[in-house]
Amino acid sequence: MERTSPPLRTVARAFEVIELLWELNGATLAEVTRRMDLPKSTVHDYLRTLEMVGYITRIGETYQLSYRFLTTGGRLRNRSRFFQTARPVVRRLADETGEVASIGVEEDGECVILHAMRGEKSLELGIYPGLRVPLHAHATGKVLLAHLPEAYAEETIFSDGLAAVTDHTITDVNRMKRELSAIREQGYAADWDEQILGMGTVSVPIVIEDDLVGSISVSGPTGRVEDDDYRAELLKGVREAANTIMVGYQYGH
Structure with a gap:
């Protein structure tokens, strides 16, 4: 199947957040904002949404991937x-x-x-x-x-x-x-x-x-x-x- 630019940029960006949290082994809102070069409010929306659906967790100020990925993979x-x-x-x-x-x-x-x-x-x-x-x-x-x-x-x-x-x-x-x-x-x-x-x-x-x-x-x-x-x-x-x-x-x- 030919790969083209994703029609839903928001979905693609959500996965960019996921990949970044994996790369950094967890990160704060400020760190994700700096790495993604997006407005802080936009990054916060992505992080909160992914947290609400259970694919990332927050400990203090640090966001990290959750074990829901393991559940899905299993x-x-x-x-x-x-x-x-x-x-x-x-x-x-x-x-x-x-x-x-x-x-x-x-x-x-x-x-x-x-x-x-x-x-x-x-x-x-x-x-x-x-x-x-x-x-x-x-x-x-x-x-x-x-x-x-x-x-x-x-x-x-x-x-x-x-x-x-x-x-x-x-x-x-x-x-x-x-x-x-x-x-x-x-x-x-x-x-x-x-x-x-x-x-x-x-x-x-x-x-x-x-x-x-x-x-x-x-x-x-x-x-x-x-x-x-x-x-x-x-x-x-x-x-x-x-x-x-x-x-x-x-x-x-």
């Missing part, structure tokens, strides 16, 4: 058939590998982490539900990108070029397309240091009756994932988990 996720089917499988995969297991979906040209669980030997790698990452910079996203319609990928991903997240991110479009072709042929993606320095990931797509549902991944320290034998062991577990999810998705209730 409800949305729990409606997902993919999440409901994959949740116990992700837990088991994390237990079996000891690493971070996660599932992802594509939305608006990005990879969104829908669920993640940590195993007993995993490190804190910054993977959490709701995390949005570029499709091209992470194995979890690459397997999604490899199975998206070509015209959509061209318009949404490749037309603006590929941004570097780290020094190891692939930014050359032709090189990325060759890698995506290899991913389709081999049925999985692997990367290390492309999204987060020190992190490697192995990922498999969840494709059911030619429809891309999502992807499932295991992430760990680069030093472990770079090892061929260990990566093959992880890949075996991820593939088994993907098969379990696909069967459950098709035939579960």
Whole structure:
């Protein structure tokens, strides 16, 4: 869908306030007014309205985002058939590998982490539900990108070029397309240091009756994932988990 300027500027500005409060981790009326370059009375109206509907709270003079966003996100996720089917499988995969297991979906040209669980030997790698990452910079996203319609990928991903997240991110479009072709042929993606320095990931797509549902991944320290034998062991577990999810998705209730 072509994106144009929002017809309701007030709605767009309300979300600008939300994003600013997130960026600042809470702010006073004066701070928001200064950053948005709007009249103080206008900013106050936005803040009071968002407070009244419950999406921000005020402690003293400081406004901050409320946990209503968590409520909304949790409800949305729990409606997902993919999440409901994959949740116990992700837990088991994390237990079996000891690493971070996660599932992802594509939305608006990005990879969104829908669920993640940590195993007993995993490190804190910054993977959490709701995390949005570029499709091209992470194995979890690459397997999604490899199975998206070509015209959509061209318009949404490749037309603006590929941004570097780290020094190891692939930014050359032709090189990325060759890698995506290899991913389709081999049925999985692997990367290390492309999204987060020190992190490697192995990922498999969840494709059911030619429809891309999502992807499932295991992430760990680069030093472990770079090892061929260990990566093959992880890949075996991820593939088994993907098969379990696909069967459950098709035939579960």
